[in-house]
Amino acid sequence: MRATLVKLHRYVGLSVALFLVVAGLTGSVLAFQTEIDGWLNPRLFKSETPGRSLLLSMVVSRIEAAVPGASVRGITMLGNKHGSLRVSLAGRGEEPIAQDKIFVDGATGQILGGRLWGAARFDRAHLIPFLYKLHYSLHLPGSWGIWLMGGVALAWMLDCLVGFYLTLPRGKRFWKKWRPI
Numbered sequence: 001m002r003a004t005l006v007k008l009h010r011y012v013g014l015s016v017a018l019f020l021v022v023a024g025l026t027g028s029v030l031a032f033q034t035e036i037d038g039w040l041n042p043r044l045f046k047s048e049t050p051g052r053s054l055l056l057s058m059v060v061s062r063i064e065a066a067v068p069g070a071s072v073r074g075i076t077m078l079g080n081k082h083g084s085l086r087v088s089l090a091g092r093g094e095e096p097i098a099q100d101k102i103f104v105d106g107a108t109g110q111i112l113g114g115r116l117w118g119a120a121r122f123d124r125a126h127l128i129p130f131l132y133k134l135h136y137s138l139h140l141p142g143s144w145g146i147w148l149m150g151g152v153a154l155a156w157m158l159d160c161l162v163g164f165y166l167t168l169p170r171g172k173r174f175w176k177k178w179r180p181i
Contacts (some may be wrong), residue, residue: 002170005162012159018091019152026135030128038078042114044103044125049085053106063087063108070097077106084112101129104158 029036038045060072070089078084085104091097099114111149115125118133123161130139
């Protein structure tokens, strides 16, 4: 039994290791995603316009007028007083929208740029969204990647339990020492 568990632990651990390396490397980058994204895309994250920010209701109305077929789902304020606003959009109808995250100058309401979150594009604006989707789903279509990473996590947990069992000493004498006096 023990020899079988050792082999199981060895091969499951080696199989899971590749997925853990991908998740670990992408996760370590994503821990600093706002800072890295701001460094890579300063034109999206910094507003050069001095002055007070517009009311959010005015920003929403300007965005919905500028991007037909889209409605605002949320607004995130980025950083300091000269930071831009990150606006999450959703399509109103069946038509998909070209960009679901846009960056807006808070003082003027002008759109600074945008991107499609999770798109497999290799440019500066899409690096962090690409890594995020790679981290949780390996860019597999549909929900296959999420289920795969969940299965890998479950296999890893069971492998850790097998590894813990294998570290325990063999024999009954060890356990007899733990009896109450």
